[in-house]
Amino acid sequence: MLTSTASTAGDALAQRVPAVLRARLGPHWEFTTDSDRIEVHHPRRGTPYRPPRRSPSWTDMLDSLESSFASTGAARDAPLPLRWGRETELTISAVQALDPLLKDGRPHTYRNGFLPQPVVRFTGQRDVTGRLKEGFLTAFVNISRVQPIRNLDEYGTVLDSSLTTLSQLGFHARHLRIYGRLRPWRRRQVEGITLRFAHLNLTLGDIVLLWHTDHPDRLAVDLGTGLERLAWARTQTRWEELIYGRFAHAAPPATLDAIRTATLLLSQGITPAARGAGGVTRRVIATIDAATVRLGVSAVVRDAYDYWSLTNPPLVPWPEVARAIEEEKAGSAVRP
Numbered sequence: 001m002l003t004s005t006a007s008t009a010g011d012a013l014a015q016r017v018p019a020v021l022r023a024r025l026g027p028h029w030e031f032t033t034d035s036d037r038i039e040v041h042h043p044r045r046g047t048p049y050r051p052p053r054r055s056p057s058w059t060d061m062l063d064s065l066e067s068s069f070a071s072t073g074a075a076r077d078a079p080l081p082l083r084w085g086r087e088t089e090l091t092i093s094a095v096q097a098l099d100p101l102l103k104d105g106r107p108h109t110y111r112n113g114f115l116p117q118p119v120v121r122f123t124g125q126r127d128v129t130g131r132l133k134e135g136f137l138t139a140f141v142n143i144s145r146v147q148p149i150r151n152l153d154e155y156g157t158v159l160d161s162s163l164t165t166l167s168q169l170g171f172h173a174r175h176l177r178i179y180g181r182l183r184p185w186r187r188r189q190v191e192g193i194t195l196r197f198a199h200l201n202l203t204l205g206d207i208v209l210l211w212h213t214d215h216p217d218r219l220a221v222d223l224g225t226g227l228e229r230l231a232w233a234r235t236q237t238r239w240e241e242l243i244y245g246r247f248a249h250a251a252p253p254a255t256l257d258a259i260r261t262a263t264l265l266l267s268q269g270i271t272p273a274a275r276g277a278g279g280v281t282r283r284v285i286a287t288i289d290a291a292t293v294r295l296g297v298s299a300v301v302r303d304a305y306d307y308w309s310l311t312n313p314p315l316v317p318w319p320e321v322a323r324a325i326e327e328e329k330a331g332s333a334v335r336p
Contacts, residue, residue, distance in 0.1 A: 024156030094144030
């Protein structure tokens with residue numbers, strides 16, 4: 001009976017979202033609602049977009065994000081450990097910081113605030129050949145704001161402040177759109193509503209209102225996007241050149257993606273193994289094209305290592321990372 005009552009309360013929360021957003025965003029946004037769908041956009045959405053003349057560095061973007069989030073009450077917190085070992089072997093999203101509150105019913109979280117969280121996922125969209133589509137990577141920096149909230153007004157405040165953050169990165173409101181469904185979804189003991197935000201025709205990320213199924217008063221918000229995707233939308237640069245720089249044409253994209261991912265895993269001490277998190281590392285390295293890296297991987301590893309070091313202090317020096325990739329690759333050639 002408790003679950004049924006809680007579900008009704010969740011539906012009631014969902015129905016209040018449009019009014020909360022209207023009140024928070026003000027009259028400068030247009031709202032369209034149809035059944036359980038909602039879309040919010042700027043009246044002057046047809047104006048042209050002009051990317052910056054000089055692309056901001058990764059450090060510049062992180063500094064801007066940190067400053068903007070802090071100004072709205074979300075100070076930067078340390079990333080979660082990459083080795084997770086609870087429901088997933090690796091950290092796949094900053095929202096896992098909310099597990100104690102949303103899944104265990106405890107009055108705390110692992111992290112709270114702005115998290116530039118390195119993650120590893122194998123769910124990126126692929127084309128018919130199995131190649132990752134533009135905008136997707138196996139490992140990326142999940143830019144997130146995760147925090148408990150007391151009421152829906154705080155949810156509206158977080159969404160509104162996220163638009164301010166995007167504005168400070170150079171995105172204008174007239175090129176942004178918020179859309180999604182108001183019907184709550186459920187995964188075990190957690191329910192939520194997911195709204196996505198897009199720049200022009202590119203979805204940047206989402207803002208998720210979350211609550212415990214049996215205790216809808218236990219609310220939290222998860223605002224998430226990707227650092228790489230933000231830079232891609234902002235600069236309109238070719239995807240592979242943005243991510244791999246001078247190495248963009250030095251090897252097949254799948255090999256570059258695998259080296260980049262393996263560098264993150266190994267730099268956090270997750271060495272190749274038969275199973276567990278180490279099994280992921282072995283699986284990733286196995287996809288590296290042996291012929292392409294016959295002369296070694298150190299240059300690409302150093303580039304990726306510097307990138308991951310911006311958000312997660314490495315535990316292993318880069319020469320050891322390169323050596324581990326090369327040795328694992330050599331061993332896989334003779335492993336039965």
